[in-house]
Amino acid sequence: MRYSVAQWIEFRGVRRGLVWQSDDETPAKGDTDGVLVDDGGRIVWARTPRELTELAEQYGVTLEEDVPSELVNLDGSEKLLALPISDDICNQLINAWNLLGDVARSVGASLDDRGADKDRCYEKLFAGMNLKIYTAPGEHYAPHFKKSEKRLIKEVFNRGRIILDARLQERTTAQEQAP
Known part of the structure; x- marks a missing residue:
């Protein structure tokens, strides 16, 4: 079953609501996560929760509210790599990386985020979230990134x-539409 949720982003200084979608019933088909696009392959977005609900309805999508x-x-977001790495920073970077991958997939583009070195960066970030399901009680992993790894992460984010x-x-603002 395909489900849809509101996903809020900050991009180019603007808060935007996207409709993020997943189809967890088809793991054999690979990753099916993405964002809602129009018939022309453009990513649809809204400025407010109300606009986002209306947008979803326009496309026949029901947003999960819970x-x-x-x-x-x-x-x-990759500027976070200059800070001391924490669970929260790893979480923020993984969320951004995953969303950019979903965006690329939705529009038929490649994030070009796979390969031994990039996979290692992703895995270090993922492990750095220290999720209880993966991290043994009493243990904590704090990844360290070489300059070359930070450069790879920045490249992935820039491409995304x-x-x-x-x-x-x-989209135009109400002020831009006024005569």
């Missing part, structure tokens, strides 16, 4: 933002 979503900041920027549906 699924909380945290804001994913896509404006330079370029894809997102190129495929966002055009």
Whole structure:
């Protein structure tokens, strides 16, 4: 069954609501997560929760209301790598990386985020979240990233933002519409 949730992002200084979708019943088909796009392959978005609900209805999608979503900041999120790495920073970076991958998949683009070195960076970030299901009680993992690994992460994020920027549906503000 395909389900849809509101996913709020900060991108180019604007808070935007996307419709994130997943189909967990078809694992044999690979990752099916994505964001809602229009018939022209443009990513649809809204400014307010009400607009997002109306947008979902326009596309015949029902948003799950009981699924909380945290804001994913896509404006330079890799700058977090300059800070001391924490569980929260790893979580923020993994959320941004995953969402950018979903965006790319939705519009038929490649995030080009696979390969031995990039996979190692992703795995270190994932392990750095220290999820209880994967981290033994009393243990804690704090990843350390080489300069080359930080560069790879930045490349993935930059490519993702370029894809997102190129495929966002055009929107005008009420002020731009006024004569």
